[in-house]
Amino acid sequence: MLPRGRPRALGAAVLLLLLLLLLIGFFLFGGDLDCELSASWGVGGMGPYRLVEEGTPDDPVSPPQLLQVAIVCAGHNSSRDVITLVKSMLFYRKNPLHLHLVTDAVARNILETLFHTWMVPAVRVSFYDADELKPQVSWIPNKHYSGLYGLMKLVLPGALPAELARVIVLDTDVTLASDIAELWALFAHFSDKQVIGLVENQSDWYLGNLWRNHRPWPALGRGFNTGVILLRLDRLRQAGWEQMWKLTATQVLLTLPATSLADQDIFNAVIKEHPWLVQPLPCVWNVQLSDHTLAERCYSEASDLKVIHWNSPKKLRVKNKHVESFRNLYLTFLEYDGNLLRRELFGCPLGPELLQRALAQLDEEDACLEFRRQQLTVHRVHITFLPHKPPPPQPYDVTLVAQLSMDRLQMLEALCRHWPGPMSLALYLTDAEAQQFLRFVERSAVLSARQDVAYHVVYREGPLYPVNQLRNVALAQALTPYVFLSDIDFLPAYSLYDYLRASIEQLELSGGRKVALVVPAFETLHYRFSFPSSKAELLALLDAGSLYTFRYHEWPRGHAPTDYARWREAQAPYRVQWAADYEPYVVVPRDCPRYDPRFVGFGWNKVAHIVELDAQEYELLVLPEAFIVHLPHAPSLEVSRFRSSPAYRDCLQALKDEFHQDLSRHYGAAALKYLTALQQPRGPT
């Protein structure tokens, strides 16, 4: 979705891209999105801005007030959690929101891309670097599973912009079951001295009687839980909060070795000393499902739960006789289609509504309207959905790049066995399918063992498969200098990863030579299939009729220029020439041209990419020992639609024509050969 480094891209593709970037930029960086903000203000940092803080939230005629929410989030798994929390918040909210996310580099990378592409109206996001804040809390010994990040809520008054007077602070493991404006409204109950709103801790932990020799930190009675906090930042700063908590923590640490519950221990110790600071909140605003929870006292009397807090390390697997109901609420938002939250906020005009306008300008009578809409769709993207360790930088390393949807999940294990190197895979999924995918990986020993496979979820929207947009997401996230642009239903030769790296080194490609290494493609028609362990074995299978060159029966033009006859005998890489409809699988430098996103659905998506490589004068070199084999599957829905619908084929033709026009515009006379080639007599399409 966010291509980078395209050196000389095609005209219309660039235009489309610019439009998308403009749209994305608009949603995050400009426009009068938050009803009551009259000035523009910094994002992505701590730039200066003005806020109108006081409002009348209960008055239905005044524009809804901007609410401020801060969350600390680090790593891949917490990023997924925070998205579920945000979905629950957005579902019920009726106010514009400003999210303040204190993140490590991993979470920032994920969440920045997510919010950029999510484009929820009247939501603004600012990021704060957790690593910069670390020194302020790293001196505190802490035994809590959340680690150092668990302590960072203490430093929010200093970390958040000085202009920010109030903020709601949420843990990543809470789920909202009501409108967060109701929580914000509780600020109005604060007395002049109160600075912190908290719900009582719903266990006996701080009473110190859970087990023998249990020595908790000091607290008022049962103490308070810090999963949900209302902070009067202005008053905390005035009161010298930083000195206050540091002093208290230092004193307690003279007698206790470490915090057990991170920031919560310190908040409680401070409150014990200065009880007038706290405004106790109704228990429904933080229903705690910890291991020793007494929360039932709260929710059995109040049918109206507001916030659920999964504060056991067991999270959703916690034992509790009502946990099924809580879990259903959590699953509701986990699986909720986040695209539906792009809805406009009533009483909060959308502003210029660029995307709407672009969509409105489409010709409703256009036979290819569905294609146009799909091209304009900005898909929500969740990069590195699962924990991922980037490969160590190596000059000849290659990432396998591919895209898939649910119906190809069963390919992943085999692919992992065949390709021991890094992979960058884009998955086109609904929110619910993303959870099925997660369980699928967790259940697979083969997949769980791999940290070098990056899975990027692109959320489904619209009827056509955005194949090239998916490829571009996977390509943009590849971190090695070279990429192998493959398809999910191919298995590489077991040796391919090593062989490619050796070839890149031998061919001295790292000097910036523009080369696309062709990996010859074959296919089997049998479900069960003994994969050839060498080129010799592959050739034997080919001679026995157990294997064919890829699409030999249906579409030989697609791979004819690879010259399989020559490949049989070849001992060294050999150069081949581009010809019409050529669509080989290639290894190219990471900064290669992007795929043309106009090609959605079935057809011509790879062909156009190879045309552009040729137009940019990439040499095509076939590797003599490389091969991949396509496994059989039923035709995809897209292929079926292509074959059965003349209108679909006409639209594809229209896309091709536009592609060629752009090609001429961009490459001038040199592009003539692509048009001429098309006009020659051809085989079946």
Add this chain to the structure above:
Amino acid sequence: MLPRGRPRALGAAVLLLLLLLLLIGFFLFGGDLDCELSASWGVGGMGPYRLVEEGTPDDPVSPPQLLQVAIVCAGHNSSRDVITLVKSMLFYRKNPLHLHLVTDAVARNILETLFHTWMVPAVRVSFYDADELKPQVSWIPNKHYSGLYGLMKLVLPGALPAELARVIVLDTDVTLASDIAELWALFAHFSDKQVIGLVENQSDWYLGNLWRNHRPWPALGRGFNTGVILLRLDRLRQAGWEQMWKLTATQVLLTLPATSLADQDIFNAVIKEHPWLVQPLPCVWNVQLSDHTLAERCYSEASDLKVIHWNSPKKLRVKNKHVESFRNLYLTFLEYDGNLLRRELFGCPLGPELLQRALAQLDEEDACLEFRRQQLTVHRVHITFLPHKPPPPQPYDVTLVAQLSMDRLQMLEALCRHWPGPMSLALYLTDAEAQQFLRFVERSAVLSARQDVAYHVVYREGPLYPVNQLRNVALAQALTPYVFLSDIDFLPAYSLYDYLRASIEQLELSGGRKVALVVPAFETLHYRFSFPSSKAELLALLDAGSLYTFRYHEWPRGHAPTDYARWREAQAPYRVQWAADYEPYVVVPRDCPRYDPRFVGFGWNKVAHIVELDAQEYELLVLPEAFIVHLPHAPSLEVSRFRSSPAYRDCLQALKDEFHQDLSRHYGAAALKYLTALQQPRGPT
């Protein structure tokens, strides 16, 4: 899910079945589900019951009050609508609900099965026969698109149980955006004389100025909209409501030819005459998105919408600059996983919790726990999801029975071309996928043209594919005397439907002869494939190696007893004997044994069914001109799991062992041969 007519089923299967029926029965017919109901009461009709009507809904300590909701619903499409409405209601509700559904036979059939299998705690459903009520309104000429059913809200005071004092009446095209208890609470604002609560009509319709010569029915000002009604049934009955509205309607019909807006015209005319009857409700309780809507006046000032009413005949396609937001809310519930609404109501104990107990009794250490859980899962079933016309009764007619999930949708068009007769198909889908399926059918000319294909949606839950439960749903819904038990990835010979009917007639099967007609199965490995138009062509392809007998390479035992060599030459049906692992595709009488639901996931699901046919002494007769051909596809996730997981294979073995034990228990010594057969040396598994 709800098998019927199983003559002599196997022990454990029966036990499982009984448990399920017990559970289902419990949820609908018994138990103290509604917190405040102390007596049991009639369901599915108008039986006597006691209600505690007056409560204190705002008191958090008293158990939540039972709320009464009535909806009129007829036909397949309205049934889908009403489910979306109910989902939105259940999502926000915190009270037990009693739904009173006035339905035609189609809607009753669908909704009864749905609620039986949905098992939402603290929801009770009563059905009332709309056809019985028709005479009371059929005398009124009516031009509204809802037809006669549009008038039925008028007769609710008489149709609903005399004990029922208050009810909320909703149109099927409304969506709730808040807790219905808030609407119920508005009854408290009624004066002593008021009997009907209504929201003002949000268009100028009743002002009569929409176009020249527009003559609307009489109304107070803009009149009221009847998509959402609060009815004081007790007072209406006392006030002689029936006489009142009939008199008014008769009078107006002296000057106007018909009602334009059905019941709404008559309600308005009555209110015009007796304005003290109406309690006007806040506009947010019925935000009307009709073609000429003025609703923006309501929602632009109130950010807090409560009920959206899609009261344009264009429904979601209505033009309105805010429609995208409303649509997102609607889609939220359309695609919401209804299984999540099975959650317990806080403050409202679940009662005996039979299903929970059954689940709790499972051994957590059992290696096959996942299988046990899946077997106990009661799947929500939506029969005839799309409009369906049952085939006219014919003595030799055959329904093709099969099941599928999303990844096989592309088979449906080809299947329709190959099988011109009735089909009963079970689809295993999520709620969101069911909508994708709906769009898929709407877009396909081939599928839209067929009214004799019944699609039954079985909602997904759990990790294993409940293949036999799906087959049983499709089988139970087949309406012809014979069924062809097929699988979705097979295409029948073009002549098969006619040939089967002729064969049944010739073989005089209708006398109750226990015969299973075997349809020989073949397979192709090519995606593109020219389907043989005759047995001769099929044999030629077989000889040319373009076709094989089914699973010839992987599992020849599955079809060996069919004796393909004999079939080549056969001119007449011939009898074959059962042998171990035989799993032919057969045509049997509709009252054949059900599939054993213990087989979930991959393996042995058809084999066990054929064993039971044999145990029940069905003759196996191979038809000489019948054939089906399997098209290639990638192995399903289930097959992949089976192949890669020893634990999965062990569990399947355990299921098989239990099956054989039940077989012996049921059929005694006669069942010995099945065990013996298993112990013989065998081919690859």
